Amino acid sequence: MAGKIIIDTEKCKGCGLCVVACPKGSIVISEQSNAKGYYPPRQANDDCTGCCNCAVVCPDAAIEVQRDDSNRMKAAGHHSKNSKASLVEDRA
Amino acid sequence: MAGKIIIDTEKCKGCGLCVVACPKGSIVISEQSNAKGYYPPRQANDDCTGCCNCAVVCPDAAIEVQRDDSNRMKAAGHHSKNSKASLVEDRA
Amino acid sequence: MSQRVLMCGNEALAEAAILAGCDAYFGYPITPQNEITAYMSRRMPEEGRVFIQSESELAAISMVFGAAATGKRAMTSSSSPGVSLMQEGISYLAGAELPAVVVNVMRGGPGLGSIAPSQSDYFQATRGGGHGDYRTIVLGPSTVQELVDYMPLAFDLADQYQMTVLVLADGILGQMMEPILFEKRPGRELPPKDWALTGAKGREQNIVRSLWLAEGKLEEQNRKLQAKYDQIQKNEVLCEEYRLEGAEIVVVAYGIAARIVRSAVSRARQEGMPVGLIRPITLWPFPTEQISRAAEQFRLFLTVEMSSGQMVEDVRLAVAGKAPVLLHGRPGGGVPTVDEILDIIKELSVSVKR
Amino acid sequence: MSQRVLMCGNEALAEAAILAGCDAYFGYPITPQNEITAYMSRRMPEEGRVFIQSESELAAISMVFGAAATGKRAMTSSSSPGVSLMQEGISYLAGAELPAVVVNVMRGGPGLGSIAPSQSDYFQATRGGGHGDYRTIVLGPSTVQELVDYMPLAFDLADQYQMTVLVLADGILGQMMEPILFEKRPGRELPPKDWALTGAKGREQNIVRSLWLAEGKLEEQNRKLQAKYDQIQKNEVLCEEYRLEGAEIVVVAYGIAARIVRSAVSRARQEGMPVGLIRPITLWPFPTEQISRAAEQFRLFLTVEMSSGQMVEDVRLAVAGKAPVLLHGRPGGGVPTVDEILDIIKELSVSVKR
Amino acid sequence: MTTNGFCEEVIIAGFGGQGIISAGKLLAQTAMKAGRQVTYMPSYGAEVRGGTANCMVVVANEPIANPVVTRPNSLIAMNKASLNKFGPRIKPGGLLVMNTSLIDTEPDLDKTIEVLAIPIDDLAAELGSPRSANMVAIGAYLQKKGHLTPDAAAQALPEVFAKRHHQTLPVNAKALHRGTEFAANGS
Amino acid sequence: MTTNGFCEEVIIAGFGGQGIISAGKLLAQTAMKAGRQVTYMPSYGAEVRGGTANCMVVVANEPIANPVVTRPNSLIAMNKASLNKFGPRIKPGGLLVMNTSLIDTEPDLDKTIEVLAIPIDDLAAELGSPRSANMVAIGAYLQKKGHLTPDAAAQALPEVFAKRHHQTLPVNAKALHRGTEFAANGS
Amino acid sequence: MKTVFARTPSLKDCPTHYCPGCGHGIAHRLVAECIDELDIRERTIGIAPVGCAVLLYDYIDVDCIEVAHGRAPAVATGMKRTNPEKIIFSYQGDGDLASIGAAEILHAGHRGEQLTVIFINNAIFGMTGGQMAPTTTLGQVTATTPRGRTAAEQGYPLQVSEIMALLPGVIYVERTALDGAAGVRKTKKAIKHAFELQVEGAEGLALVEVLSPCPTYWRMPPAKATEWIKTEMTKVFPLGRLKG
Amino acid sequence: MKTVFARTPSLKDCPTHYCPGCGHGIAHRLVAECIDELDIRERTIGIAPVGCAVLLYDYIDVDCIEVAHGRAPAVATGMKRTNPEKIIFSYQGDGDLASIGAAEILHAGHRGEQLTVIFINNAIFGMTGGQMAPTTTLGQVTATTPRGRTAAEQGYPLQVSEIMALLPGVIYVERTALDGAAGVRKTKKAIKHAFELQVEGAEGLALVEVLSPCPTYWRMPPAKATEWIKTEMTKVFPLGRLKG
Numbered sequence A, B: 001m002a003g004k005i006i007i008d009t010e011k012c013k014g015c016g017l018c019v020v021a022c023p024k025g026s027i028v029i030s031e032q033s034n035a036k037g038y039y040p041p042r043q044a045n046d047d048c049t050g051c052c053n054c055a056v057v058c059p060d061a062a063i064e065v066q067r068d069d070s071n072r073m074k075a076a077g078h079h080s081k082n083s084k085a086s087l088v089e090d091r092a
Numbered sequence C, D: 001m002s003q004r005v006l007m008c009g010n011e012a013l014a015e016a017a018i019l020a021g022c023d024a025y026f027g028y029p030i031t032p033q034n035e036i037t038a039y040m041s042r043r044m045p046e047e048g049r050v051f052i053q054s055e056s057e058l059a060a061i062s063m064v065f066g067a068a069a070t071g072k073r074a075m076t077s078s079s080s081p082g083v084s085l086m087q088e089g090i091s092y093l094a095g096a097e098l099p100a101v102v103v104n105v106m107r108g109g110p111g112l113g114s115i116a117p118s119q120s121d122y123f124q125a126t127r128g129g130g131h132g133d134y135r136t137i138v139l140g141p142s143t144v145q146e147l148v149d150y151m152p153l154a155f156d157l158a159d160q161y162q163m164t165v166l167v168l169a170d171g172i173l174g175q176m177m178e179p180i181l182f183e184k185r186p187g188r189e190l191p192p193k194d195w196a197l198t199g200a201k202g203r204e205q206n207i208v209r210s211l212w213l214a215e216g217k218l219e220e221q222n223r224k225l226q227a228k229y230d231q232i233q234k235n236e237v238l239c240e241e242y243r244l245e246g247a248e249i250v251v252v253a254y255g256i257a258a259r260i261v262r263s264a265v266s267r268a269r270q271e272g273m274p275v276g277l278i279r280p281i282t283l284w285p286f287p288t289e290q291i292s293r294a295a296e297q298f299r300l301f302l303t304v305e306m307s308s309g310q311m312v313e314d315v316r317l318a319v320a321g322k323a324p325v326l327l328h329g330r331p332g333g334g335v336p337t338v339d340e341i342l343d344i345i346k347e348l349s350v351s352v353k354r
Numbered sequence E, F: 001m002t003t004n005g006f007c008e009e010v011i012i013a014g015f016g017g018q019g020i021i022s023a024g025k026l027l028a029q030t031a032m033k034a035g036r037q038v039t040y041m042p043s044y045g046a047e048v049r050g051g052t053a054n055c056m057v058v059v060a061n062e063p064i065a066n067p068v069v070t071r072p073n074s075l076i077a078m079n080k081a082s083l084n085k086f087g088p089r090i091k092p093g094g095l096l097v098m099n100t101s102l103i104d105t106e107p108d109l110d111k112t113i114e115v116l117a118i119p120i121d122d123l124a125a126e127l128g129s130p131r132s133a134n135m136v137a138i139g140a141y142l143q144k145k146g147h148l149t150p151d152a153a154a155q156a157l158p159e160v161f162a163k164r165h166h167q168t169l170p171v172n173a174k175a176l177h178r179g180t181e182f183a184a185n186g187s
Numbered sequence G, H: 001m002k003t004v005f006a007r008t009p010s011l012k013d014c015p016t017h018y019c020p021g022c023g024h025g026i027a028h029r030l031v032a033e034c035i036d037e038l039d040i041r042e043r044t045i046g047i048a049p050v051g052c053a054v055l056l057y058d059y060i061d062v063d064c065i066e067v068a069h070g071r072a073p074a075v076a077t078g079m080k081r082t083n084p085e086k087i088i089f090s091y092q093g094d095g096d097l098a099s100i101g102a103a104e105i106l107h108a109g110h111r112g113e114q115l116t117v118i119f120i121n122n123a124i125f126g127m128t129g130g131q132m133a134p135t136t137t138l139g140q141v142t143a144t145t146p147r148g149r150t151a152a153e154q155g156y157p158l159q160v161s162e163i164m165a166l167l168p169g170v171i172y173v174e175r176t177a178l179d180g181a182a183g184v185r186k187t188k189k190a191i192k193h194a195f196e197l198q199v200e201g202a203e204g205l206a207l208v209e210v211l212s213p214c215p216t217y218w219r220m221p222p223a224k225a226t227e228w229i230k231t232e233m234t235k236v237f238p239l240g241r242l243k244g
């Protein structure tokens, strides 16, 4: 498992965009609703690569992505000038 | 003298545009001001062809043009569809 | 429709406008009156009439201006911020003496405020938020049925006096559903619209304008307008009196506030308190005479309105010092309750007795 | 400039604004106040400050909104129809509690009306032509020198109370030239603008807003505004009294009308008539107390205004039935003459004596 | 808020999508057909929407003052958030209809308030029509209050639902009666 | 319009381009420097312009009520249209300065009005400066009225004309005096 | 001798209030001539702008309305939609149409209203005393650009016709100039076409932008103003048919 | 394991009021990320529109202002001209920017104001309950086009970016779409560039039009809304860099 996602279920609105965005089919909507009545997703398998697609499309910034970069090159984000380090390694 | 202009001196504001527009140099500004203090022009020579340029540029519609068409083809105005006869024979 | 139907105020007034012969509706969406625009977008084309969602309220009131100038019955609707944008246009309608109906479903202000119900555009409506000396007739219905009943009147008044009639509602009236009856009643006999722009065929050119540059001409035009307004003040006041017999305290309230006060008055009477209600239905012309007469007779006035106190000025002007005029105002979307009004009435009853 | 100079009102007030530290002027041309815009287009860049001819009055008041939110002193000017277009924006300024100075050089209305001088935007200015419960401070100078003197005050009041100050002038005041003196006087001590949008550096985010959706929040905000307005009503009334000693008739007039009345009063006094003048300088807050006190003492009030009767309502509210309040109104660009006022005063003197 | 005679103020609240609006309209329509005074008021608290919806219905014998109900006689709470928000506002002696399919906690209310705990969603699901939960709720409420009959409500159904939904009328009528039944029998 | 003491109300009128505005401003500026109360009011009758211009100046010892002059003590009429419009408004006992270079008719006015007929344009042209006609007029007017001196007016000239026109100051001063001279001597 | 040019009947027989050499007078005449030639006087409604041409109705003898500054296209929409058989034209200056009224003209075009719009671009606010218009050229001195317009401060002159031509609802856009007899004749042709489209019921808005002299606030004699259009203005506002 | 994606600091740690699947949430995050990456939080002022995004300031942790409907570009002008060193961005919907605010955005562009404009085109008025926007597509059913928009009645969808790109004062225009991960990444790149230009002091206005889902009033589930952008919306609003 190279990647892992952490879902803030109380911010999630169960829109399912992350499910569709995941190239690995690693996300499914869960059966348990949150306090607002939405059904947040959960990680369904171990195929996650940490590609961040799910987090990138999430309208509620409810997904955090972790990745084990020990045995691969550091993803070469395009760093714009004027840029500052940030927690969003996924850059356009 | 193929053409003749009649100037409504009380409508004229002496702008002089007709003077510039006449290809025959037939118009000059007169020395006599009208009631409003403007100096209307007058026909200065017999070269007028009745081309209507002066009337076409007059901002105050102060010029009427007459023409002796007996010995020339009737000016073939472009008649738009839907058109009705009018006193403005000069058509675009 | 001659059977009671359950409809929300916004849709009901829209249907009533259609029944009143509204030829064209122009409007820009804004809460809490979006049901009007949506309803009109469906119904007007069904009737072969004109509906346009305009690009803004400026455009909406201008489209009304255009349609009205050709002799058509035209209307628009909006809510507070949108109506503020129409103030120049309404002043032009007044200057050009064109008939128009404008509905304002008021919400909390100032600024973006809120979408809660409010009555804080009273000044704007009755004093003319636009420039110049002009008035608009202002109707303040307090039930959905009244909304329905006053739309035809609004169009008739507009045509009769060639001016804008404003229908002042609020978020509650617009949103709430009540059983209503659509009844076809005969309209007024109206003067011919011989001033309308219909093409100068067989007559001289008609001109609709509000600019009068020649010395004294605009003053004359203003005096003509004022004379018309005087007529209206004499002939068109509408006002309801409730339980004034034997009263000592008179509550003055309009619109949704008035129906709440009505309940409070009814309960107060049961408890033996000497209180009645005067409910202005036309906010301009204001029932100044009625209240002035009442001031000869009753000891205390209480104005209840959903604002920081606007109509209270008209009440004070009418009472003219003959009795104290108190205010219970709920600004910014607050809605008074029957209980809170009852409490105030109780306190006042005690003080009146003393 | 410490020497008398001859300047027209429009240019003089513009220069006074610059001296008062106006950081930015935004405006759209309209007669009879074009000299302000033209003057600012030349002088503001000279001072390294901002001038923009906006695309409209909507844009102008919005630019003021933006600049004011960053803590700058910003102003706009216009005339009646243009000010009508600013009503939504002024309501937003009130809701967001931003300081701003707006000059209205009034002309005849309604509609396009005329460009003759007028005072018929009094209602709009003092009651809020926009939506919601709000007020603007309204200054009504009556000479070019006063225009100059009240511009710094306008900016100070705006900053102190975080609200719009309207300077109501008219076509005559704007166009006429009079000798004036620019004097640097100390301004008020003003609260820090810690609410301004300057970038969230070393502090929490600042937010400038007028929307309050949470239940009760907008009502609370409104009560806060009203409390502020009460303060102003207590502390900021300006009003001139002239020849009230031994008077029986009091004329109330402001602005250009007041200077004409002043001459008439002076002449009437020479002829032995018992007449004085109360001249409101702040139109809101209105000198209600002063007039109310006067009503205890004097027998008759006459309001002279260049409208069909707007300020007269404030006079009536203040007098509250204690004395008759008459009106001499000249709407639509009419300017009263000293003679016509004198004639009225004469007639009234006779009736008062009877 | 009127004092003479009967005046019933109800709040119906739940998630958007639970049919809160149609439930309220049905109640209002039924009351109107029964010749009562009635008002219906949707929530429009914010121009922007969250996940919740509510509406207010007032049924009375006299003209109704204010359609905005601050202190209801009855609350139909379709989910927990609604119960939390409106529960404390119920008048003493009032009624709470509580959807136990989605509410797992006991409400902490005035003792004088009658509580009808009913698994609304489950009952609707059993009928094969989860979307009819709102009707189950109305049926149960009417049984408890008795000011209008479930039959009258069933007759009003066609006026509340758009034509294109009229195939659902029978199952909605069934749901109404299922609610009534449960309220009467506790099962 | 003030009654105490001195109050002189003047209208200056003519074609646009005849320097009406500067003439008025010069009068006002001169009065200010002399310590008088003064107002100056341009015509702004229409947003749109015709061929005419006028302005109003009031000079007084007391605060001035209204800068708009409806009935002038004095009229400087630079052309016929102006005379027709404003002539009838001159107060009895007033003064008319009339530019006979452009006005060929006799004015039909109240007998108490003093008329100074003066060929203003011709006099200016003789000085080689036709555009100084306005100054000739002011000079003549001041001579007749005497409340301010032509010299004081000449001293005020630099403040009325923009710097870029200061080369015209000498000829304008000359024109002022030419007007005075004519008014004094009738030639 | 035969009269080959005289005032057209729909142009009222009275002097105008315009300055000597002002383009409005010419444009008015052309509009009146087109109305007469198309024989639509009895079903035409004209919309006067707020601008020097506000008194349009004093000169053109058709039913007319005077409207709030910039709102002519919205007023026209209200008229035409309720009276499809009438011929509606609006006549607007560059302040009216391109500054305060930018949203209204854009949206009338956007909706494809069947209207004829005569847009008089004189690069200035005439009526209010010569302030900058959106179409004022770079370097042009006006009452509000005393040091001349610069791109950095006030932006480049606004090309309204180019923008309008982008809109699918706009079916005809032509820019012409009142820069002499030939230009006036071309302008008339364009105005006539813009009317003809509406007469024929073509679906969409027709706009003619007319470059027009304002000698007064350009601070030049009329003849020079005509020249300035030719040499300077047409550089910024190229003439020709942009659409339709 | 290392955190490679987390909430950026300028995005406040709270839930939003948006509907599930709404594009505003994504766009907000992108703006906040750009602000943090460019390290301009302490000198940025954001302008909230009237529209669903009116509470922008509740989510983005910079100084913010809420302004009258459609007037953001004018407010921004007032701010930037008096505070050239600040970074001013406005965030506007299609009702706000393209309908009521058409004149203001056009003129801010015309004047070449140094601003960053984020234009959220969701082809609908979201906040007021799903009425037609100028950008609503043909056939689209909305609360005010119950039979679907038609060109004859309401005109063709308004292509704002194409118009803005015409203005010399506008230096950068790009249209992107929130139609999946790739689209979101491209959108962020565009927004960042639009900010960078202002940071660098480039003279003119930068606008990014973002095609954004409104599942609620498109009456479709979020995933389908994303699809609809790809298949339908981009046909009317072609993606790509239009200028700069």
Ligand SMILES: Cc1ncc(C[n+]2csc(CCOP(=O)(O)OP(=O)(O)O)c2C)c(N)n1
Binding pocket: D028, D029, D030, D031, D057, D081, D082, D085, G049, G050, G051, G052, G053, G069, G092, G093, G094, G095, G096, G097, G120, G122, G124, G125, G126, G127, G128, G133
């Ligand atoms: C709401 C409003 N704002 C401003 C004005 C003042 N105003 C009158 S005409 C005009 C501009 C005129 O310019 P343009 O449209 O180009 O017409 P032109 O006079 O040049 O023909 C302005 C700003 C007004 N009458 N109303």
Ligand SMILES: Cc1ncc(C[n+]2csc(CCOP(=O)(O)OP(=O)(O)O)c2C)c(N)n1
Binding pocket: C028, C029, C030, C031, C057, C081, C082, C085, H049, H050, H051, H052, H053, H069, H092, H093, H094, H095, H096, H097, H120, H122, H124, H125, H126, H127, H128, H133
């Ligand atoms: C002057 C004024 N008119 C109308 C409104 C109502 N209103 C609020 S938001 C909005 C349109 C929202 O649409 P859009 O800008 O596309 O934003 P979205 O909600 O789709 O993101 C309207 C018409 C208002 N608040 N003020």
Ligand code: SF4
Binding pocket: A007, A011, A012, A013, A014, A015, A016, A017, A018, A019, A040, A041, A054, A057, A058, A059, A060, A061, A062, A063, H021
């Ligand atoms: S995209 Fe975000 S909000 Fe949507 S389901 Fe996934 S985690 Fe929840």
Ligand code: SF4
Binding pocket: A003, A004, A005, A021, A022, A023, A024, A025, A026, A027, A047, A048, A049, A050, A051, A052, A053, A054, A055, A065
């Ligand atoms: S990071 Fe990529 S692979 Fe992992 S869950 Fe998200 S989208 Fe799927």
Ligand code: SF4
Binding pocket: B003, B004, B005, B021, B022, B023, B024, B025, B026, B027, B047, B048, B049, B050, B051, B052, B053, B054, B055, B065
């Ligand atoms: S008709 Fe032609 S030739 Fe004759 S005067 Fe006029 S312009 Fe000259």
Ligand code: SF4
Binding pocket: B007, B011, B012, B013, B014, B015, B016, B017, B018, B019, B040, B041, B054, B057, B058, B059, B060, B061, B062, B063, G021
């Ligand atoms: S063009 Fe017309 S107005 Fe001008 S000088 Fe000639 S006749 Fe007179």
Ligand code: SF4
Binding pocket: G017, G018, G019, G020, G021, G022, G023, G024, G052, G122, G126, G127, G213, G214, G215, G216, G217
């Ligand atoms: S100011 Fe300009 S546009 Fe206006 S009338 Fe004079 S020349 Fe024509």
Ligand code: SF4
Binding pocket: H017, H018, H019, H020, H021, H022, H023, H024, H052, H122, H126, H127, H213, H214, H215, H216, H217
């Ligand atoms: S209505 Fe549309 S734009 Fe508004 S929050 Fe919901 S999905 Fe987003």
Ligand SMILES: [Mg+2]
Binding pocket: G051, G093, G094, G095, G120, G121, G122, G123, G124, G125, G126, G133
């Ligand atoms: Mg112009």
Ligand SMILES: [Mg+2]
Binding pocket: H051, H093, H094, H095, H120, H121, H122, H123, H124, H125, H126, H133
């Ligand atoms: Mg939108």
